[in-house]
Amino acid sequence: MSTTDMTKFRKRMLVVEGFLFLLLLVLVVKAIEIQVVESGDLSDRAEKEYTGFIVMKGKRGEIFDRNMKHLGTSADALSVAADPLLVENPRETSRTLARLLGLNAAELEKALSEKTRFVWVKKQLMPAEAESLRQKNIKGIFFENDLIRIYPGRDLAAQVIGFTGADGKGLEGLEYNYDTVLSGRDARITITKDGNGRLFDTGQRLDEKYAGDSLVLTVDGTIQHIAETALKDAVKENRAQSGMALVMRPGTGEVLAMAHYPEFNPNAYGNYGRFTWRNRAVTDPFEPGSTMKVFVAAAALENGFCTPTSIFDCENGAYRIGRVTVHDTHPYEWLTLKDIIRFSSNIGAVKIAEVIGRKNLYSALSAFGFGRKTEIGCPGESGGCLAPYSKWTSVDTGAIAFGQGVSVSALQLLSGVSAIANDGVLMQPLLVSGIYGNDGKPRQKFRPKPVQRVVSVQTAGKVKEMMLSVVNDEGTGTNAAVDGYSVCGKTGTAQKVADDGKGYSRHSYTGLFVGFAPLSNPELAILVVIDEPKPHHYGGVVAAPAFKKILTESFHYLNVLPDVERTSAQNQLVAHMTTKGQE
Amino acid sequence: MIRNKQEASRNRVGKNRISPVKPWRWLLIIFILMAELFVYTGTRVECTNAGYEIVRAETVLKKNISYKKQLTIELERLSTPERISGIATTRLGLFRPGLDSVVYLGTGRGASESLAGSPQAQGAVVQP
Numbered sequence: 229m230s231t232t233d234m235t236k237f238r239k240r241m242l243v244v245e246g247f248l249f250l251l252l253l254v255l256v257v258k259a260i261e262i263q264v265v266e267s268g269d270l271s272d273r274a275e276k277e278y279t280g281f282i283v284m285k286g287k288r289g290e291i292f293d294r295n296m297k298h299l300g301t302s303a304d305a306l307s308v309a310a311d312p313l314l315v316e317n318p319r320e321t322s323r324t325l326a327r328l329l330g331l332n333a334a335e336l337e338k339a340l341s342e343k344t345r346f347v348w349v350k351k352q353l354m355p356a357e358a359e360s361l362r363q364k365n366i367k368g369i370f371f372e373n374d375l376i377r378i379y380p381g382r383d384l385a386a387q388v389i390g391f392t393g394a395d396g397k398g399l400e401g402l403e404y405n406y407d408t409v410l411s412g413r414d415a416r417i418t419i420t421k422d423g424n425g426r427l428f429d430t431g432q433r434l435d436e437k438y439a440g441d442s443l444v445l446t447v448d449g450t451i452q453h454i455a456e457t458a459l460k461d462a463v464k465e466n467r468a469q470s471g472m473a474l475v476m477r478p479g480t481g482e483v484l485a486m487a488h489y490p491e492f493n494p495n496a497y498g499n500y501g502r503f504t505w506r507n508r509a510v511t512d513p514f515e516p517g518s519t520m521k522v523f524v525a526a527a528a529l530e531n532g533f534c535t536p537t538s539i540f541d542c543e544n545g546a547y548r549i550g551r552v553t554v555h556d557t558h559p560y561e562w563l564t565l566k567d568i569i570r571f572s573s574n575i576g577a578v579k580i581a582e583v584i585g586r587k588n589l590y591s592a593l594s595a596f597g598f599g600r601k602t603e604i605g606c607p608g609e610s611g612g613c614l615a616p617y618s619k620w621t622s623v624d625t626g627a628i629a630f631g632q633g634v635s636v637s638a639l640q641l642l643s644g645v646s647a648i649a650n651d652g653v654l655m656q657p658l659l660v661s662g663i664y665g666n667d668g669k670p671r672q673k674f675r676p677k678p679v680q681r682v683v684s685v686q687t688a689g690k691v692k693e694m695m696l697s698v699v700n701d702e703g704t705g706t707n708a709a710v711d712g713y714s715v716c717g718k719t720g721t722a723q724k725v726a727d728d729g730k731g732y733s734r735h736s737y738t739g740l741f742v743g744f745a746p747l748s749n750p751e752l753a754i755l756v757v758i759d760e761p762k763p764h765h766y767g768g769v770v771a772a773p774a775f776k777k778i779l780t781e782s783f784h785y786l787n788v789l790p791d792v793e794r795t796s797a798q799n800q801l802v803a804h805m806t807t808k809g810q811e
Numbered sequence: 812m813i814r815n816k817q818e819a820s821r822n823r824v825g826k827n828r829i830s831p832v833k834p835w836r837w838l839l840i841i842f843i844l845m846a847e848l849f850v851y852t853g854t855r856v857e858c859t860n861a862g863y864e865i866v867r868a869e870t871v872l873k874k875n876i877s878y879k880k881q882l883t884i885e886l887e888r889l890s891t892p893e894r895i896s897g898i899a900t901t902r903l904g905l906f907r908p909g910l911d912s913v914v915y916l917g918t919g920r921g922a923s924e925s926l927a928g929s930p931q932a933q934g935a936v937v938q939p
Binding site: 297298301303304355378381382384422436449450454711780781784789790 | 859863866876877880881883884887888891892893896907908909911913915
C-alpha cells in the first residue's frame with residue numbers, strides 16, 4: 229500500500245471511528261437518560277405492567293367444643309356477580325340465574341338491565357349452585373372468591389355460638405362477643421404477573437397466615453345434644469312456650485351444655501324469629517321460685533340462726549304478712565328446716581327469712597352471685613335483679629325467701645347451686661377455655677377461677693343433705709330420682725308477672741328443677757327451666773323428668789358409676805363400662 | 812539510506828502483523844461470554860418455569876386444602892349426635908338404654924376423668 233492510500237485509509241478510519249464514537253455517545257446519553265433521568269417514571273410504568281395488588285381476606289377463626297369438634301367454621305365459597313353491559317339477553321339470563329340460584333327473576337332482570345358495570349347476583353353460593361352455574365358459562369356472569377360461615381352441628385348450641393352476617397361480622401352469641409378475636413386480617417398483597425397476565429407469586433396467596441384465632445369452648449357436644457333432646461321433649465310434652473337446660477361441672481364452673489328451645493339453625497338464621505337467637509340462659513332473668521329456698525336455708529345455717537332440725541310453725545297453710553297472705557300448696561303445722569326444703573313450704577321460708585333478717589339474707593344472696601353479672605363472656609348478660617335490702621319491706625323479705633320479687637338468670641341460679649355442690653366455693657362460670665392462634669398454638673388459656681367461699685363446708689354439707697331429701701324422701705322432686713345415684717335437687721314453681729304488669733298471673737308459671745349428683749362428689753349440676761307449661765306447672769312434674777333424663781344419659785356417657793345401692797336390678801343387660809386401659 | 816527506510820518499514824509492518832494465536836484468544840473470550848449468556852438465560856428460563864410450577868402447585872394445594880375442609884365439615888355434619896341418634900332410633904330400631912339396662916362391671920372413669928381425658932384437656936393442638 230502506498231503512502232497516499234495509507235493516508236486515505238486512515239482518514240476513512242477516522243470517519244468511521246468518529247461515527248462509531250458519536251453513536252456510542254448517543255447510546256451513553258440515552259442510557260443516562262433512561263437509567264438516571266427517567267428511571268423513576270419508567271420503573272413505575274414497568275411495575276404497573278408486571279405487578280398488581282389483591283386484597284386477601286383472612287379466614288375467620290374456628291369454634292370448637294371441648295372435644296375439638298367444629299361448632300363453627302369457615303369454608304371457601306364463590307359469590308356470583310354480573311357485568312350488565314356484557315349480558316346479551318337480560319331476560320333469558322335472569323331466568324336461568326333465578327332457576328339455578330333460587331332468586332326472583334323479575335328483580336334480577338331489572339338489575340341486569342341497568343347501565344352499570346357491576347351487580348351482585350348472589351353472595352356465598354353453595355358448591356352445587358356454583359358448579360351448575362359454571363357449567364352454563366353465561367356471558368357477563370363471573371365469580372368472586374368469598375368465604376362462608378358454616379355451623380356443622382346446625383342447631384347444636386346455636387344460641388351460645390351465635391352467627392355472622394353476610395359480611396362475616398359476628399351478630400350474635402360468641403361470634404359477636406369474640407368478633408375481634410375470630411376475625412381474619414385483611415391483607416393487601418403485591419402480586420407479580422408475566423407478559424400474558426399470568427400470576428407469578430409464590431407463597432403469598434395461602435391465606436392461612438391471615439386467619440383469625442380460634443375458640444375452644446368448655447361445651448361438650450354430646451352432653452349439649454342430650455340436654456337439647458331432653459329439653460325439647462319436656463317442652464313438647466308439657467305444651468310449654470320455651471325452655472332452657474344447663475349443665476355445669478360444679479368443681480370447675482365449666483359449662484358443659486347450654487340448651488334452649490325453641491331452637492334455630494344459624495346456617496339460615498333469617499328463617500327463625502329473633503326470640504330464638506338470644507342466649508336466654510344469660511340474657512333473660514326470671515323469678516326463681518322455690519329454688520331460692522336452698523340459699524335461704526344456707527344463709528340461716530351459715531349465720532348460726534338455726535340447724536337442720538330447728539322447727540318452724542307453718543301456720544297450717546296460710547300466713548299473713550302485712551296485707552298479703554302467703555299460702556302453701558299443702559298445709560303444714562310444724563316443720564323442721566330440712567322439711568321446709570323437702571316439702572318446699574313458702575310459709576316456712578318466710579319464717580326463716582324473718583329469723584335471719586333482711587340484711588343477712590341480702591348478704592347471703594349477694595355472695596351466691598345474685599344481682600351481678602357472672603362475666604361468662606356472652607353478650608347481653610343480665611345480672612338479674614336483687615334490690616338493696618334497705619328498700620325491702622317485710623313483704624319483700626318474705627317474698628324473696630320463696631323466690632318472688634327477685635330475678636336471676638339461669639346461669640346465676642345454676643352457678644349458685646354449684647357453689648353448694650362444690651362445698652361452698654363459688655366458681656366463675658367458664659364457657660371459653662382457650663383462644664388458639666391459626667398456627668395451633670395457645671394465645672390465651674382460661675382456667676377455672678374460684679370467686680369466693682360462700683358458705684362453710686359444713687353448711688354446704690347440711691344443705692346438700694336437705695336437697696337429697698327433696699329427691700329421695702318423698703319430697704317435691706322425686707321425679708328426678710335416678711336409681712343408683714344420690715341425687716340432690718330442689719324444685720321451683722314461679723308465678724309469672726301478669727301481662728298487664730299488675731301482680732302475678734294465675735295461669736302462667738315457670739317450672740324449674742335444679743340439682744346435682746352424686747352427693748359425695750358432685751360431677752354434674754343441672755338446671756331445667758320450663759316456661760309456661762300446661763296443664764301441669766309444678767317444677768317437680770314438668771322439669772324434674774327432663775333433669776333425670778339429662779343426668780342419666782350424661783352419666784352413661786361420662787362413665788360415672790352409681791354411688792348407692794340400686795333398688796331395681798332386674799332385666800339387666802350387659803354393658804361395658806371399663807377404663808380405657810382395660811379395653 | 813532508502814534501503815534502511817524500507818527495512819524499517821518492513822520491520823514496522825512485521826510488528827503490526829497479528830500473531831496467529833491472538834484470534835483464538837478473542838474467540839475463546841467471545842465463546843465464554845456467549846456460554847455465560849446462554850447459561851444465564853437458561854437458568855432464568857428454568858427459574859421462571861419453576862416459579863410457574865410452584866404457583867400451579869400452590870393453586871392445587873389451596874384447592875386441596877379447601878376440598879379437605881369441605882370434607883371435614885361434611886364428616887362432622889354426618890357425625891353429629893343428632894343424626895347418629897336419629898339413624899339409630901329410626902332406621903336401626905335401637906333405643907336408649909334405661910338405668911335397668913346397664914350393668915356396671917368395672918371401674919368407671921368418672922366425669923372428672925372422662926372430661927379431663929378430652930383432647931382439649933390433654934393440650935391438643937388446634938388444626939385450623
